[in-house]
Structure formats: structure tokens, C-alpha cells
Amino acid sequence: MSIAAFIMEPEELKNNEAMYTPISTEEGFYKAWYPLIQKLELKWLTHMSFGLDVTKSNLQEVLSELHILSAFIEESENPYRIGLLERIANLENMLNKAFENENVVVYIG
Incomplete structure (x- = not known):
């Protein structure tokens, strides 16, 4: 199994571009990921393990937690540091691009 982010209903996209980002x-x-998320007590990112719907209403909180996680990793000696930072940046970019559209739900899980 894997964890990824994708648009729940791609027909909602203005340009019909399918969006999928592996995590x-x-x-x-x-x-x-999970030990750091738990250590930092990131309530939204904890849900990534079993499924998280990102909507306009919680987007800023999710992005804020991704920023906190990224900042922590940058200062750490984590052996997965480079890969984690790259995946976080890809996820942030995907979320920002996805929410240029109306009525979008991004599922992460």
C-alpha cells in the first residue's frame, strides 16, 4: 500500500488535468513520517495514515502543519531528510494548484 494525494472528483478541475502526488x-x-507527525502533535497530518479530505475549509491548517513539519526536518539530522522535504514540497505545490479550482476535495491517504 502507499499514501498519495489525489483529486476526489477530477471533473471539478478547470483544465481537466488529473492530479496525483505520491507521498x-x-x-x-x-x-x-509518522514519528515526526506524532512528536510535533500535528492533528491534521496524523489523519494521512487512514485518510484525510482536504477542503478549502481546512487547507490553510494542513499547509501550516506541512510547513511546521518541513521546518523541523530541515533542522534535523533525519536520514530521510532530503526525500521527506522533496515530498512535502511536492504535496504543498499540488494542494496550492488544486485549490485554484472551486469545489475541490483532495484526498490524502
């Missing part, structure tokens, strides 16, 4: 394998998530 991690399930094993990688529990090995590299």
Missing part, C-alpha cells in the same frame, strides 16, 4: 509507501510513512 510514501505505507512502510515508509510509518518509519519516517
Whole structure:
């Protein structure tokens, strides 16, 4: 299994461009991501393990938690540092691009 972000109903996109962003394998998530998310007590990102719907109403909170996680990783000696930072940046870019459209729901899980 893997964890990824994707548009729930791609027909909502203005340009009909399918959006899918891989995040991690399930094993990688529990090995590299989840311990940091728990340590930082990030309530939204905790839900990535079993499914999180990102909507306009919680987008800023999710992006804020991604920023907190990224800043923590940048200052750490985490052996997965480069890969994690790259995946976080890809996810942030995908979310920002997806929400240029109205009525979009991005599922992460």
C-alpha cells in the first residue's frame, strides 16, 4: 500500500488535468513520517495514515502543519531528510494548484 494525494472528483478541475502526488509507501510513512507527525502533535497530518479530505475549509491548517513539519526536518539530522522535504514540497505545490479550482476535495491517504 502507499499514501498519495489525489483529486476526489477530477471533473471539478478547470483544465481537466488529473492530479496525483505520491507521498510514501505505507512502510515508509510509518518509519519516517509518522514519528515526526506524532512528536510535533500535528492533528491534521496524523489523519494521512487512514485518510484525510482536504477542503478549502481546512487547507490553510494542513499547509501550516506541512510547513511546521518541513521546518523541523530541515533542522534535523533525519536520514530521510532530503526525500521527506522533496515530498512535502511536492504535496504543498499540488494542494496550492488544486485549490485554484472551486469545489475541490483532495484526498490524502
